[in-house]
Amino acid sequence: MTHGGGATTVDPAHSRALVDRHARRRPSLGAEWRDGTPLGNGRVGAVVWGGEPAVMLTVDHAEFWDRTAEFPIEEHRPFTEFIAALEHRDSSWPAAWPVHTPAFGVVTPTRLPPSRFELRGLGRVVHSHHDLAMGYLHVITDDTEFSIRALAGHDAILVRGAGRPPAITFHWAGDAAAWDGRPGGQPPMTPHPAALFDRHSAPVRTPIVDGERLGHAVPDGSACGVAWQSTRWTSPDSPFDIWSVVIGLAHLRHGSADQVATVAEAIVAAVGDDLETPEALETLVAAHDEHWLDFHSRSWISVPDRAIESLWYAEMAKLGSAVRADGPPLGLQGPWSPDGRLPPWGGDLHHNVNVQLSYAPMAITNHAELIDSLARYVTTARPHWHELATSVFGTDGVFVPSATDDEGRCRHEWATVNLAFSSGPWLAQVLHTQWRHTGDEALLDEVLRPFLHDLAEPLLAQLREHDDGRLHLPYGYSPELIGPSGAWGADASCDLALFAWLLDALIEVDELAGADTSRWRDLAARLAPLPTDADMGVIGGVLSGRSGGLRVRADLALERSHRHHSHLLAIHPLRTMTHDHVEPAVRSAVQASMRNLVLAGPGEWVGFSVAWAASIAAHCGAPDLALGYLRDYAERWVGPSTFHLQTSRRGEAATIWNELGGFVGDDALSLEAGFAFAAAVAELFMQDHGDIVRVFPALPSSWPMASFAGLRAAGGWELAARADGGRVVALRVLAHRDGVLHLRYPGGDGTVDVHREMAAGDELTIVEAGWSLDDIAPTSLPTPLEEA
Numbered sequence: 001m002t003h004g005g006g007a008t009t010v011d012p013a014h015s016r017a018l019v020d021r022h023a024r025r026r027p028s029l030g031a032e033w034r035d036g037t038p039l040g041n042g043r044v045g046a047v048v049w050g051g052e053p054a055v056m057l058t059v060d061h062a063e064f065w066d067r068t069a070e071f072p073i074e075e076h077r078p079f080t081e082f083i084a085a086l087e088h089r090d091s092s093w094p095a096a097w098p099v100h101t102p103a104f105g106v107v108t109p110t111r112l113p114p115s116r117f118e119l120r121g122l123g124r125v126v127h128s129h130h131d132l133a134m135g136y137l138h139v140i141t142d143d144t145e146f147s148i149r150a151l152a153g154h155d156a157i158l159v160r161g162a163g164r165p166p167a168i169t170f171h172w173a174g175d176a177a178a179w180d181g182r183p184g185g186q187p188p189m190t191p192h193p194a195a196l197f198d199r200h201s202a203p204v205r206t207p208i209v210d211g212e213r214l215g216h217a218v219p220d221g222s223a224c225g226v227a228w229q230s231t232r233w234t235s236p237d238s239p240f241d242i243w244s245v246v247i248g249l250a251h252l253r254h255g256s257a258d259q260v261a262t263v264a265e266a267i268v269a270a271v272g273d274d275l276e277t278p279e280a281l282e283t284l285v286a287a288h289d290e291h292w293l294d295f296h297s298r299s300w301i302s303v304p305d306r307a308i309e310s311l312w313y314a315e316m317a318k319l320g321s322a323v324r325a326d327g328p329p330l331g332l333q334g335p336w337s338p339d340g341r342l343p344p345w346g347g348d349l350h351h352n353v354n355v356q357l358s359y360a361p362m363a364i365t366n367h368a369e370l371i372d373s374l375a376r377y378v379t380t381a382r383p384h385w386h387e388l389a390t391s392v393f394g395t396d397g398v399f400v401p402s403a404t405d406d407e408g409r410c411r412h413e414w415a416t417v418n419l420a421f422s423s424g425p426w427l428a429q430v431l432h433t434q435w436r437h438t439g440d441e442a443l444l445d446e447v448l449r450p451f452l453h454d455l456a457e458p459l460l461a462q463l464r465e466h467d468d469g470r471l472h473l474p475y476g477y478s479p480e481l482i483g484p485s486g487a488w489g490a491d492a493s494c495d496l497a498l499f500a501w502l503l504d505a506l507i508e509v510d511e512l513a514g515a516d517t518s519r520w521r522d523l524a525a526r527l528a529p530l531p532t533d534a535d536m537g538v539i540g541g542v543l544s545g546r547s548g549g550l551r552v553r554a555d556l557a558l559e560r561s562h563r564h565h566s567h568l569l570a571i572h573p574l575r576t577m578t579h580d581h582v583e584p585a586v587r588s589a590v591q592a593s594m595r596n597l598v599l600a601g602p603g604e605w606v607g608f609s610v611a612w613a614a615s616i617a618a619h620c621g622a623p624d625l626a627l628g629y630l631r632d633y634a635e636r637w638v639g640p641s642t643f644h645l646q647t648s649r650r651g652e653a654a655t656i657w658n659e660l661g662g663f664v665g666d667d668a669l670s671l672e673a674g675f676a677f678a679a680a681v682a683e684l685f686m687q688d689h690g691d692i693v694r695v696f697p698a699l700p701s702s703w704p705m706a707s708f709a710g711l712r713a714a715g716g717w718e719l720a721a722r723a724d725g726g727r728v729v730a731l732r733v734l735a736h737r738d739g740v741l742h743l744r745y746p747g748g749d750g751t752v753d754v755h756r757e758m759a760a761g762d763e764l765t766i767v768e769a770g771w772s773l774d775d776i777a778p779t780s781l782p783t784p785l786e787e788a
Contacts, residue, residue: 007761009720009732010710011777012297016133018778019296022313024130026640029139033058033339034667035640037130037137039150039157042324042373044249045335046157047641048137048148050118051125055139055166057148058339059157059226060114062328063251065347066196067109067220067405071412076391082419083475086488105195107412109405111347112218113173113193114337115226117247119159119166122146132317135292144240150321150335151284152291156271157247158284165232165243172226174203174216193342204257208265215261223257225250225264231275246271295320298366299710301685302778304703308627308681309780311634314642315678319361322671325369328406329377330358332670336643344668348403348411349377351423352479353564357608357672359430360573360615360679363437364686366710366718371434375447378427381408382454385424389458392419397457400424402479416488420477421462422566424455425498429573432505436714439737449509456502460523463499470528473499478552480564491554493530494566500527501574530570530577533557535592541599549593550577558596561604563657565612568593572616575689579621594620606657607637607644607673614680623684623698633677644673685721688713695731695745696723705779715739716760722776728752729771733764 029049030036036049036058043062050056123143130137136149144163151158174197203216211229218224227250232243248267252260274284296316303309322334332354337343349355355374362370385398385408393399401418403411410418431448434440463471476492503524507517533548541547551557552567570577571590579590594617602610610633617626636648646668647658685708687694693713699706709720709732716737722730728745735741735758743754748768756764765773 007734007763008297008710009718009734009776010297010299012293014709014778015297015300016293017781018300018302018309019133019313019317021781022310023132024314024642026128026130028125029055029128030640032667034643034645034669037128038318038321038336038641038643039135039137039148040321040335041135041150041152041155042320042322042327043335044150044155044157045321046148046150046247047336047339048128048139049339052123054118054120054169055122055125056339057117057119057157057159057247058114058336059117059247059249060335060337061155061224061249061251062111062331062335063406064112064224064249065109065220065222065405066112066200066218067222067407067409068218069220069409070108071410076388078394079392079419082416086475105198106193106342107346108196109220109346109348109409109411110196111331111333111337111343112196112224113342114339115173116171116339117228117245118169118171119245120169121164122161122166123164132313133292133296134289135317135321136288149285149288151271152288154267154271155249156267157249158271159245159247160275161243162240163243165230165241166245168228168230168245170212170214170226170228172203172205172214172216173197174200196342201257204261206261211268213261213265213268215257215259215264217255217257217260221254223252223255223260225252225257225260225262227261227264227268229268229272231272244275246275292320295367297710299682299708299712300778301681301706301708301711302780303681303706304780305627305631306780307634308630311638311642311674312678312681315674316361316365318642318671319367319370319675319678323358323370323373325372327373329373330355330671331406332672334671336669338667338669341667344670345403346411348405350403350670351400351427352402352417352420353566353608353612354670354672356426356430356573357612357676357679359675361675361682363433364679364682364711364713366712368434368437368712371430374427375431375434375443377406377408378431378451379447382451384408384410386454389454393458393461395458395461396454398424398451398454399458400427400455416477417479420479421459421473421495422477422479422498422569424459425502426569426573428452428455428505429498429501433714437712437716439716444509444512449513452502452506452509456506459499459502463523463527465526466528469526471523471526472528476553478556478564479566481552481562481566489553489555491528491531492566493550493553494569496528496530497570497574497576500524500570501576503527504576532589533592535588538595541592541595545599547592547595547599549589549591549596558600561601563604563606563609565597565609565616568597568616572612572619575619575687578619578689581690590620594622594625598625602654603656605655606646607633607648608670608676610637611673611676611680615676615683618680618683618698619687619689621698623700624702626680626684626698627700627702630677630680633673637673642674643669644671645669682708682711686711686713686719688715688717691715692742692744693717693719693733695719695721695728695743697744699723699726699746701726707776707779709776715741717741720776721745722771722779724771727768728766729768730773730775731764731766732773732776733758735760735762735764 036047123141127140146161213227250264274280389399400423401410476495481487531551535548614629718734
């Protein structure tokens with residue numbers, strides 16, 4: 001079997017059957033934007049919602065930004081001043097880096113708000129069918145039926161129907177009047193978007209045949225364009241009129257309003273040419289369908305839990321809609337922003353958990369090429385990050401702030417959060433994961449190794465030697481920690497864990513390059529260990545309220561619920577501490593840390609906390625707990641659209657953010673929670689820490705059987721397997737590179753370890769008596785008898 005020019009463990013018929021099984025069918029489109037259906041192609045997106053009097057298409061382009069840098073680099077205060085202010089205040093928000101007051105009424109850089117197309121006169125919606133396998137939405141109304149695609153290969157939305165064609169109204173986001181009284185969406189977030197657009201030139205809007213085009217110039221020099229055109233004709237093969245609407249979205253990094261409007265019109269014309277004949281239309285749709293079939297045939301999972309399996313396929317389809325290898329980096333909302341308001345948090349790239357968890361499922365699910373979007377962003381952003389390292393830390397290298405635009409410019413709304421040390425190394429860990437999976441030498445030489453070296457300069461300069469001979473971190477930041485203790489303090493676990501990982505990565509890549517690694521080895525040997533408490537056991541934990549394990553930092557244990565599991569980074573995603581570590585002290589600390597997380601509870605958690613906790617539990621040897629978190633996320637943290645919107649959708653007492661979440665809005669979308677969910681499910685099936693590939697390392701006891709194919713491990717290994725009764729009964733390992741496979745899996749008589757040298761193209765198969773490789777098939781599909 002081959003795939004994409006190479007061998008694969010995936011039978012496309014299996015993946016197609018599973019994705020088809022989980023097509024999302026509903027009797028409506030959702031009355032509000034947040035309940036609509038997301039479609040996208042990694043650059044442009046649409047959320048479809050509404051009904052009568054209009055079907056709404058909230059359309060967006062991930063590169064529509066006002067990138068104006070209103071806070072000049074020379075105004076940055078040095079880190080030493082920040083520390084001096086911190087030492088004289090009880091708050092972690094010292095005067096040295098105040099929350100920035102925007103000069104333009106809206107903090108910039110910021111994503112621009114989405115626009116809306118209203119399709120009127122289509123009748124009452126009676127059925128909608130989101131075909132995940134083919135990436136389109138099919139809608140049936142009283143009077144017509146139509147399909148909507150965010151076309152693969154075009155920056156365009158195609159709506160095509162049979163029956164009565166719609167009347168079309170286009171509301172451009174920059175038209176301030178269009179924001180007043182817009183139905184269905186939440187009222188605009190303060191300040192009104194007019195505060196942003198008042199400093200822009202008016203858009204250039206002109207009619208074209210059966211449509212119009214619009215160009216909008218942004219003060220930073222970029223330009224945004226939208227064009228649309230409707231077509232109607234009578235088909236001899238149909239008693240109904242055939243109609244279509246093509247919406248093209250265009251972005252120019254440097255260009256005028258007229259230039260970008262011309263580009264948008266050309267996009268519409270190119271798609272329109274393919275609508276003139278049935279043959280051309282077939283080719284257009286076939287290319288779109290082929291893209292999606294290829295995407296879903298990279299990997300599949302099958303479990304005896306309909307809710308988990310269904311949401312996994314919805315999240316994978318959303319992943320393929322939100323990012324593409326040749327597209328922009330994946331920000332908080334991808335190509336979707338709430339209707340009727342500015343994008344929450346400016347639609348930025350949040351580098352403290354959001355970007356990192358959003359990219360988490362890509363390598364393991366055989367989509368590592370999607371991380372190219374992040375690698376390209378890092379290359380683009382390095383000059384901006386170099387300026388920060390120089391101005392704020394007085395060093396060479398680069399410093400990555402926590403909030404940026406899509407080109408790496410610092411977004412200053414988040415004040416001291418931007419000084420967190422964790423952002424850069426955690427981004428590098430995502431790129432390192434991609435390299436370990438693909439073996440891409442260009443990625444290593446041109447992006448990863450230079451990035452690691454640049455990161456080291458400002459970060460390692462913060463270490464100080466104490467009397468114990470160890471290198472300590474006087475100040476570090478524990479993300480989103482609030483309360484009397486503040487977020488800043490000595491020897492923060494998240495920072496020390498990332499510094500240790502960074503040094504190990506530098507040793508690894510420099511050894512491969514034949515470079516001297518003595519500096520990194522010396523620093524690694526002297527780096528302070530992660531702060532821990534002794535394992536107090538179960539009874540001790542109940543009596544004291546703490547179970548031991550990893551502390552948040554040297555002076556602070558996890559004493560209350562906290563939504564950001566930053567102190568557990570060593571467990572996940574770094575996986576340098578796991579339940580099966582060779583050192584007993586590490587195993588004990590991991591178990592105690594997991595107990596302490598449970599004791600602290602989920603009262604301050606949000607959706608990404610729940611999904612991330614599932615991955616942590618899976619690496620702590622607690623698969624049933626991991627499954628509980630996954631079920632909780634699937635049941636209570638997503639709505640009909642499968643979007644995670646910060647607060648729990650059911651069970652209001654489950655998290656304090658249900659009462660506090662209003663300050664960001666009820667439709668404050670961020671994508672990382674759903675993608676963290678997808679990664680966590682895959683990690684129940686396969687893990688690869690410590691150079692050992694583990695098959696079914698965290699199989700829940702309530703799953704008597706499960707199967708998967710196409711999951712990828714570091715080293716270039718692709719796996720497919722079937723479990724039955726908690727043991728592996730059939731297994732395939734395909735080598736995509738030369739290497740030594742270290743494999744571990746649960747067998748009938750206990751854990752089995754296999755060590756095998758393999759060349760690229762070699763395959764290892766293991767089958768128990770009475771089973772065959774054909775049994776590596778979906779276990780959750782109904783049989784023909786059940787279907788009947």
